[in-house]
Amino acid sequence: MIEVDLAQSSVRALNQRLHRIGPGDDQRHWRVVNPNGAHAIAVGLTAPLHVEIRGHVGYYCAGMNAAATVVVDGHAGTGLAENIMSGSVRVHGNAAQSAAASGRGGLVVINGDASARCGISMKGVAIVVGGSVGHMSAFMGQSGALVVCGDAGHDLGDSLYEADIFVAGKVASLGADCEEKEMTAADIDHVATLLGRAQIAADARRFRRYGSARRLYNFHIDHAAEY
Amino acid sequence: MCGIVGLFFKQEIATSALGPLLAGMLSQMRERGPDSTGFALYGDDAPPGAFKVTLRAPGIKYDWATLEGELAAAFPLARRAQLYGSHAVFTIATDPERVFAWVNTHQPGLDVFGFGERIEVFKDVGLPDAVAQRFGLAQRAGTHALGHTRMATESAVTTEHSHPFSTGADLCLVHNGSLSNHNRLRQALRREGIRFATDNDTEVAAGYLTWRLRQGMSLTEALEAALADLDGFYTFAVGTRDGFAILRDPIACKPAVLAETDDWVAMATEYRAIATLPGAAGAEVWEPRPATVYSWHRQ
Numbered sequence: 001m002i003e004v005d006l007a008q009s010s011v012r013a014l015n016q017r018l019h020r021i022g023p024g025d026d027q028r029h030w031r032v033v034n035p036n037g038a039h040a041i042a043v044g045l046t047a048p049l050h051v052e053i054r055g056h057v058g059y060y061c062a063g064m065n066a067a068a069t070v071v072v073d074g075h076a077g078t079g080l081a082e083n084i085m086s087g088s089v090r091v092h093g094n095a096a097q098s099a100a101a102s103g104r105g106g107l108v109v110i111n112g113d114a115s116a117r118c119g120i121s122m123k124g125v126a127i128v129v130g131g132s133v134g135h136m137s138a139f140m141g142q143s144g145a146l147v148v149c150g151d152a153g154h155d156l157g158d159s160l161y162e163a164d165i166f167v168a169g170k171v172a173s174l175g176a177d178c179e180e181k182e183m184t185a186a187d188i189d190h191v192a193t194l195l196g197r198a199q200i201a202a203d204a205r206r207f208r209r210y211g212s213a214r215r216l217y218n219f220h221i222d223h224a225a226e227y
Numbered sequence: 228m229c230g231i232v233g234l235f236f237k238q239e240i241a242t243s244a245l246g247p248l249l250a251g252m253l254s255q256m257r258e259r260g261p262d263s264t265g266f267a268l269y270g271d272d273a274p275p276g277a278f279k280v281t282l283r284a285p286g287i288k289y290d291w292a293t294l295e296g297e298l299a300a301a302f303p304l305a306r307r308a309q310l311y312g313s314h315a316v317f318t319i320a321t322d323p324e325r326v327f328a329w330v331n332t333h334q335p336g337l338d339v340f341g342f343g344e345r346i347e348v349f350k351d352v353g354l355p356d357a358v359a360q361r362f363g364l365a366q367r368a369g370t371h372a373l374g375h376t377r378m379a380t381e382s383a384v385t386t387e388h389s390h391p392f393s394t395g396a397d398l399c400l401v402h403n404g405s406l407s408n409h410n411r412l413r414q415a416l417r418r419e420g421i422r423f424a425t426d427n428d429t430e431v432a433a434g435y436l437t438w439r440l441r442q443g444m445s446l447t448e449a450l451e452a453a454l455a456d457l458d459g460f461y462t463f464a465v466g467t468r469d470g471f472a473i474l475r476d477p478i479a480c481k482p483a484v485l486a487e488t489d490d491w492v493a494m495a496t497e498y499r500a501i502a503t504l505p506g507a508a509g510a511e512v513w514e515p516r517p518a519t520v521y522s523w524h525r526q
Contacts, residue, residue: 037498
């Protein structure tokens with residue numbers, strides 16, 4: 001394991017080291033200490049690395065992640081795992097707003113709570129939140145799944161396209177064009193699989209499913225010729 | 228953009244740790260607000276019957292000694308003036324309104340940046356390290372303080388438009404965001420007797436709280452009323468003589484982090500400002516919820 005102390009090294013130097021690791025290198029396991037809320041830690045990773053961060057991170061941690069596993073042993077600031085492509089990102093604490101924003105693939109696990117706009121414009125990422133999510137979560141979600149073991153704030157799934165939302169607790173309110181859907185056996189299996197991948201113990205049968213009612217402008221056949 | 232910070236020690240006794248810790252927090256917020264920096268310190272009390280007023284002159288070469296003589300001829304000064312370049316703090320045993328009227332008549336070029344039993348307000352154009360150095364922040368003691376680094380969006384980059392804004396005794400406010408109904412609200416508040424020195428939106432929020440407190444509301448009640456009356460984006464940090472409060476707008480566009488230990492409560496736009504505090508690693512850290520007032524009050 002390679003340890004990098006951000007009290008001694010800059011984030012840029014750390015990220016450059018992580019980016020330079022090639023397919024033949026065996027430096028796969030990294031530990032980052034003293035993050036002290038610094039921004040953009042471990043962004044843009046493209047190799048199957050395991051990066052542990054001990055402490056709280058700032059904005060955009062593990063953004064654009066592909067293939068790597070990033071674990072934050074603390075809280076995360078705005079834009080955790082923004083535009084994640086693949087791999088996984090886990091936060092043991094809470095995540096601030098816009099976690100996994102526009103994520104295209106991979107898995108984001110937040111053991112605590114996620115703040116507002118979790119999964120905004122998600123495009124294929126799977127997000128599992130052990131606690132609750134704030135308002136406008138999954139706003140304009142296009143693909144992927146958001147699993148919330150706690151409660152969801154106001155306007156859940158506003159202007160949703162095709163992403164699936166599963167919530168075990170209370171939903172403060174649904175956003176425009178978001179509606180509750182039937183929870184089928186296949187959906188229960190889907191949630192159970194995601195909870196298993198996230199290593200979060202919860203009963204998949206307790207979840208309710210929410211999705212797009214497909215009544216907004218872009219779903220209307222009369223507007224198809226506009227594009 | 229903008230960065231705001233606040234540090235509130237739970238114990239009543241002023242600590243010399245306050246100034247250096249606030250300077251360290253502000254330094255972390257420099258990228259968020261490179262235009263100007265300001266801070267409000269709650270230090271020692273003015274003697275009974277007196278109040279402190281922070282005056283700001285247009286330049287650092289201002290002849291404060293002459294002004295002190297003129298003020299002493301007009302009012303009983305409870306202490307010698309404390310001079311900080313372009314700013315000076317006078318402690319005067321009279322009704323503050325009389326002093327404001329005197330300044331208006333005799334020295335209209337001076338700005339009143341804050342007044343009250345404890346508050347002192349310093350602000351200037353420049354990066355936080357430079358402004359903190361200019362006013363000797365690292366040498367200042369106190370019980371609590373608020374700070375702001377400004378990236379101007381809606382009014383000019385000048386010292387007058389910098390935060391904190393103080394519109395009533397011992398009350399000050401720092402703001403990250405922008406208000407959209409400040410012109411109309413300023414007119415309404417002026418009719419209620421609230422004075423404004425600038426066209427800045429944040430000053431209107433400070434004036435609004437001053438008005439509500441004057442009506443007998445608690446700080447928490449005043450902030451709850453603000454949720455209905457202020458339109459725009461905001462994370463506010465508010466200081467009073469013995470209190471400290473945080474409010475985010477219902478959409479919570481502007482970031483905020485709170486942290487608390489047995490000794491202190493801290494607020495910052497980003498956690499990295501809090502990470503500089505002793506005990507931060509073991510502090511309870513959370514994001515304040517939208518449209519929810521968080522307040523602390525020393526008895």
